[in-house]
Amino acid sequence: MAGTKIQAPEGAAAVLDKGFVKLVDFMGGDMRAVESARVSFGSVSKGEDRDRKLLEYLLEHGHFSPFEHSVFQLHIKCPIFVARQWFRHRIASYSEISARYTEVHDEFYIPEAFRAQDTVNRQGSVEGKLDQKKLSAEYAAAIEASYAAYSALLKAGVAREMARGVLPVSQYTQFYWTINARALLNFLDLRLDKHAQLEIRRYAEAIAEIFREKMPWTWAAHRRLNDK
């Protein structure tokens, strides 16, 4: 009934049960940051060793603007509750699929394993003795019922923008995301953190891998400084 499902594009890294992260485009790199910093100093590249030291110096002293000239563009598919955390990052550009315009697909995040409520860190979750099979069945049944209600409302002629009101936040959405390397490092710092929800952490891990490939010197310097 719903339109053609958008498959994970080629080269995308799978995340969670139905999500992905895919690099669409990239501009810049480690040397772009070096050059942008050296415009300040009126000089050019001075060999790998000194260029890498410069990058580390910039990061250590909070001179982040040279990293803004490198830009990542990603195509993301993730559950709505993950997207809700994601969109809090304001220094970035977003183009998201519209559930007003298109009928949404029967695609929801079904956890592989449920985590128990953390009673120490009220915001967290921990591994716990839970009846995974039973919980999974209940969770899936709830989601199926929601999607059935959505379909029925659409069939009765209700506008998509209203019918989607019954759809759960585990529904998958998609968006294009453009963000510079400085803002992306900030995103990764917050979303790789052990306090971040495991689901968005999985996306951050996939993106960190892309960052490491595209800007290896910057990534290495950043990790070295933050592991201190």
Place this chain on the structure above:
Amino acid sequence: MAGTKIQAPEGAAAVLDKGFVKLVDFMGGDMRAVESARVSFGSVSKGEDRDRKLLEYLLEHGHFSPFEHSVFQLHIKCPIFVARQWFRHRIASYSEISARYTEVHDEFYIPEAFRAQDTVNRQGSVEGKLDQKKLSAEYAAAIEASYAAYSALLKAGVAREMARGVLPVSQYTQFYWTINARALLNFLDLRLDKHAQLEIRRYAEAIAEIFREKMPWTWAAHRRLNDK
């Protein structure tokens, strides 16, 4: 079972069936914009007539920065699907209640009347001959079932951050919102527009009323220019 519900605070304007908009604080005003503009000109107030003309001149010629020195602070309660549209506005500050930290309440948006899918404007909705009573019952039943599943998952020990995966986007959320007058005018232009979904339009109308009270000259000039 859930914690104490946060009641609509005193002075809040009711929006939709359970939402509200409440002005928490405000800084600036029409004369602040005048003064901020006149710092550019090295002069001060010149009487209401000339001050109002100045405001209109600024808006007409795209000199928006003097309006950034007036700041609105609002407390909002709205459905998640409305919040999702809202948070796309990046030049503003948000502090939202966390469904990871607190158990969410049994509060969902139930439309007074369902609108039919607009077949001309694929993104819109129109009044249509729909069996409101039947639809309303189906919609409410779906939401109740979702909340029951959420409660059951919590009872079984599932972490809040995971259990909420079954909750629909019609669930109410709350946030503090701080935004300057320039960015707020932009928000209002987009969200009062007839292409905006009716639900967020209701919030924009309540906020427009607050804007009009706090900055009447600016509002009048803005309306006059946009009605041309």
Place this chain on the structure above:
Amino acid sequence: MAGTKIQAPEGAAAVLDKGFVKLVDFMGGDMRAVESARVSFGSVSKGEDRDRKLLEYLLEHGHFSPFEHSVFQLHIKCPIFVARQWFRHRIASYSEISARYTEVHDEFYIPEAFRAQDTVNRQGSVEGKLDQKKLSAEYAAAIEASYAAYSALLKAGVAREMARGVLPVSQYTQFYWTINARALLNFLDLRLDKHAQLEIRRYAEAIAEIFREKMPWTWAAHRRLNDK
């Protein structure tokens, strides 16, 4: 005495007497905006005609986010008083040469022709009967005296960051500038305007040319809408 002058890099467009605009890198394009918009609609390209109409539709209805996924990177050399107007545009990234770190060159903007004070538009200038030769000599003499004082202070051991206090705002500076297509259109609208100072308008014209080359459909649609 000063360090090696940075020559206009290859491919740079000359602006004013010693300035330039040079495209360093670019990401995206017209079709990127189309694709980013269509992610919202869950569809792909539909032929030039419909894709161009989509771009015009987006611009006309204030749907600007699809244009944020195209990014321009420029190397600019301009007088300080132009840079001061430029840096007011906050949705962009800047890396500027530092007069604290390097000794600045003897490079200042010398107008080809002086304009008279506009007495109607207090902020503007007009062609007028001025003794160009005499004015030019006076202007150049003032600047030479300033640079001589700067050099003398440096020679006496004064820190660069203090000695530059005597240098005039006509001094040339350089910076890397990264900006997305949406923000760049806004920059161009304001800086191509007849109320903008002629000097920054010259830069805007050079950049408009680059925009037109890289995103011809977007540029054409934008011009068509703004000429209405």
Place this chain on the structure above:
Amino acid sequence: MAGTKIQAPEGAAAVLDKGFVKLVDFMGGDMRAVESARVSFGSVSKGEDRDRKLLEYLLEHGHFSPFEHSVFQLHIKCPIFVARQWFRHRIASYSEISARYTEVHDEFYIPEAFRAQDTVNRQGSVEGKLDQKKLSAEYAAAIEASYAAYSALLKAGVAREMARGVLPVSQYTQFYWTINARALLNFLDLRLDKHAQLEIRRYAEAIAEIFREKMPWTWAAHRRLNDK
């Protein structure tokens, strides 16, 4: 010849020889940050001790958004070269006096004492054995000559926007500045740093005093964390 000079407004803190910092307005405070954070937790104030601990917890774990709901508004008068560093901070609002619109005053920064070039930190300055009297006379003479040239150009009918090309970056300018507490802490961190130029550091010190008065708990927590 120039228009009425704008005197330091009442209550302004003097900075450098002719500059000032003046708090125009303020919204929020420590408790606003507490309340904004607690909206996330669905609770209210819990006594000074626990509220202060919450503020420290937020700052320590990078939860900065609750601090965005407190907003400072300042009127600043500073040399252009200081303003140039200042305006690099993009998450803030600026309204600056225009040298295109008004004739600028004969007000320039004259250092009390010249610092020598630091030969270790190429970007810095150090105390050094300099002939202060001689340097001061040379510096002042250069500036007077520049202002005389400016006046002569104006007298000959040259437009203000062009004549100002000969004015040095030590000229005083003025602006209104609106910035939230989160962004202001970032500004202060960078501009109180010993690597910042002494002149802007003086402004940061005056503003830090205002911050400390208006948000004493936040300031104390921030200092405690950064002195670790």
